[in-house]
Amino acid sequence: MSDAEKPDRLPILLLNGPNLNTLGTREPAVYGSDTLADVVDLAERTAAELGFGVRAAQTNHEGQMLDWIHESVGKISGIVVNPGGWTHTSVALADALVIPDVPVLEVHISNVHRREAFRHHSYVSPIAAGVIVGYGIRGYEFAIRRLAELVD
Numbered sequence: 001m002s003d004a005e006k007p008d009r010l011p012i013l014l015l016n017g018p019n020l021n022t023l024g025t026r027e028p029a030v031y032g033s034d035t036l037a038d039v040v041d042l043a044e045r046t047a048a049e050l051g052f053g054v055r056a057a058q059t060n061h062e063g064q065m066l067d068w069i070h071e072s073v074g075k076i077s078g079i080v081v082n083p084g085g086w087t088h089t090s091v092a093l094a095d096a097l098v099i100p101d102v103p104v105l106e107v108h109i110s111n112v113h114r115r116e117a118f119r120h121h122s123y124v125s126p127i128a129a130g131v132i133v134g135y136g137i138r139g140y141e142f143a144i145r146r147l148a149e150l151v152d
Contacts, residue, residue, distance in 0.1 A: 014039075015080070016082045031110060034136065046140075079109065082140075085121065104124070106130070107140055
């Protein structure tokens with residue numbers, strides 16, 4: 001049976017945090033010209049190739065993201081998350097990401113380690129199965145491919 005024919009696979013939860021709705025216009029020298037719609041399209045195509053669906057969501061409200069994570073328990077294979085600025089500030093997000101008990105992959109479009117010092121710390125990285133930084137939106141593709149390996 002091919003990956004695309006495996007009906008028992010739960011979808012991947014793709015979460016994007018604050019300001020990622022402005023991709024394509026926000027600091028193109030840092031984040032590129034791809035939009036959030038491009039991110040979701042790439043994620044959906046990659047996941048479909050591997051036999052997964054995607055539930056994609058973006059919010060600028062931390063509590064909303066926490067609620068989505070809580071509601072995903074038992075309904076997803078794993079999480080690909082770009083926490084945006086919450087990466088460096090949110091213990092609550094890190095705590096929530098372990099609740100579904102699925103692999104979590106952290107993605108950052110830019111190389112956060114070449115940027116301001118406050119961006120070098122992540123509350124999410126210690127609970128993530130992997131961290132992908134600096135590959136533009138291709139990082140989402142890499143994360144989905146790795147997630148599929150982890151749940152197979």
